[in-house]
Amino acid sequence: xxxxxxxxxxxxxxxxxxxxxxxxxxxxxxxxxxxxxxxxxxxxxxxxxxxxxxxxxxxxxxxxxxxxxxxxxxxxxxxxxxxxxxxxxxxxxxxxxxxxxxxxxxxxxxxxxxxxxxxxxxxxxxxxxxxxxxxxxxxxxxxxxxxxxxxxxxxxxxxxxxxxxxxxxxxxxxxxxxxxxxxxxxxxxxxxxxxxxxxxxxxxxxxxxx
Ligand SMILES: Nc1ncnc2c1ncn2[C@@H]1O[C@H](COP(=O)(O)OP(=O)(O)OP(=O)(O)O)[C@@H](O)[C@H]1O
Ligand SMILES: Cc1cn([C@H]2C[C@H](O)[C@@H](COP(=O)(O)O)O2)c(=O)[nH]c1=O
Numbered sequence: 001x002x003x004x005x006x007x008x009x010x011x012x013x014x015x016x017x018x019x020x021x022x023x024x025x026x027x028x029x030x031x032x033x034x035x036x037x038x039x040x041x042x043x044x045x046x047x048x049x050x051x052x053x054x055x056x057x058x059x060x061x062x063x064x065x066x067x068x069x070x071x072x073x074x075x076x077x078x079x080x081x082x083x084x085x086x087x088x089x090x091x092x093x094x095x096x097x098x099x100x101x102x103x104x105x106x107x108x109x110x111x112x113x114x115x116x117x118x119x120x121x122x123x124x125x126x127x128x129x130x131x132x133x134x135x136x137x138x139x140x141x142x143x144x145x146x147x148x149x150x151x152x153x154x155x156x157x158x159x160x161x162x163x164x165x166x167x168x169x170x171x172x173x174x175x176x177x178x179x180x181x182x183x184x185x186x187x188x189x190x191x192x193x194x195x196x197x198x199x200x201x202x203x204x205x206x207x208x209x210x
Contacts, residue, residue, distance in 0.1 A: 003086065003087065003088075003089045004085060004086035004087070004088070004089050004090045004091055004092060005086075005091045005092070005132050005133070005205075005208065005209065006082065006086055006092050006094070006129070006130075006131050006132050006133075007024075007091065007092065007093045007094070007131060007132065007133045007134070007135070007205065008093075008094045008095075008096070008097040008099065008131040008133075008134045008135075009021060009024075009093065009094070009095050009096070009134075009135050009137060010096060010097070010099045010100060010103075010134055010135070010136045010137070010173060010176075010184075011136055011137040011138055011139075011173060012138075012139075012141065012144055012166060012169055012170050012173070013144060013148060013158070013159050013166075014139065014143075014144030014145065014147040014148040014151070015137040015138060015139045015144055015189055016137050016139070016147075016189045016194060016197060017095045017096065017137055018039075018095055019194045020135070020137065020194065020197060020198060020201060021037050021039070021093060021095045022037075023194060023195070023198040024037070024093055024198060024201060024202065024205075025037045025093065027198060027202045028091060028093075028202075028205070031206075033091050033209070034088075034089070034090045034091065035090060035091045035092075035093060036081070036085040036090050036091070036092045036093070037092075037093045037094075037095075038077070038081055038082070038092065038093070038094050038095070039094065039095035039096060040070075040073065040074060040077060040094060040095070040096040040097055040100065041054050041055070041070055041073045041074070041096075042073065042077070043073075043077040043081050043082075043094065044073075044076050044077045044080045044081050046073070046076045046080075047073035047074070047076045047077045050069055050072060050073040050076075051073065053069065054066065054069055054070065054073070054157070055156035055157055055158070056154075056156060056157070057157075060157065063105065063109050063110060063116065064119070066105060066109070067101060067105045067116070067119060067120060067123070068123075070100075070101050070105065071101070071123045071127070074097070074098070074101075074127065075127060078127060078128075078129045082094065082129060083129065091205075091209075094131075097131055097134075098120075098124050098127070098130075099134060099136075099173065099176050099184075101120055101124075102117070102120055102172060102176055103169045103170075103172035103173045103176065104158060104169055104172075105120065106120050106172060107168050107169060107171060107172025107175065108161070108165050108166075108168045108169040108172060109165070111168060112168075112172075130183075131183065132183070132208070133183060133185070133204065133205070133208060134180075134183050134184045134185070135184075135185050135187055135201050135204075136173055136176075136177050136184050136185065136186045136187070137187055137189050137197070138170075138173075138186060138187065138188050138189065138190075139188065139189050139190045140190060141163070141166055141167070141170065143190050174186075185204060187200055187201070
């Protein structure tokens with residue numbers, strides 16, 4: 001059994017997950033909490049190699065192959081990084097996890113096709129690792145796009161997808177939050193400073209750690 005706490009940050013591109021990951025790491029470290037921050041796809045050396053294929057590979061994978069590759073990366077990340085840290089009693093904060101596969105592949109690419117949602121759910125069950133707390137960060141897509149343009153990072157395969165895809169992804173995240181209100185807290189980052197968003201997240205985590 002794990003002794004630590006597993007927290008995930010979820011949401012579409014540009015909503016502020018990486019920013020919150022860094023702020024949360026600093027806040028938890030200064031409170032004396034032993035914290036590990038990580039991300040998906042990636043987070044272990046092998047999974048980071050798979051990230052390159054998924055985000056920047058020359059040849060798009062079929063949907064089933066894409067889902068299995070996200071989960072191959074995730075199994076390695078869980079086995080080599082997340083589970084050992086939790087078993088050592090640490091707090092693990094991960095930028096994206098299985099909710100992203102449901103939102104992007106299940107609702108975005110497969111448009112909610114039941115067979116695909118079932119495949120993802122089976123892979124998730126076998127993984128044997130679910131987050132204890134998830135913060136779903138939200139911002140209107142036009143706000144997020146302006147932030148991404150200002151940030152100027154390399155544009156990956158998913159970010160290049162059409163706006164219909166992104167709308168389905170955001171609706172997918174909302175559906176996930178509706179189905180799991182005990183785990184998922186929705187936070188709108190529009191019009192809030194990164195520090196204000198961080199204060200809301202830290203307050204929830206402190207309450208959970210007490
Ligand atoms: N609350 C906020 N208000 C305004 N700008 C923000 C806020 N949070 C983050 N930003 C800025 O928006 C840009 C995108 O933020 P960030 O990289 O954290 O998003 P992300 O959700 O991790 O995106 P991606 O999934 O594409 O990696 C950055 O330039 C960041 O400085
Ligand atoms: C875990 C996971 C991620 N994705 C997509 C979502 C994003 O477009 C990229 C990751 O880029 P980021 O800058 O690190 O946010 O990958 C996905 O489609 N499915 C997943 O399971």
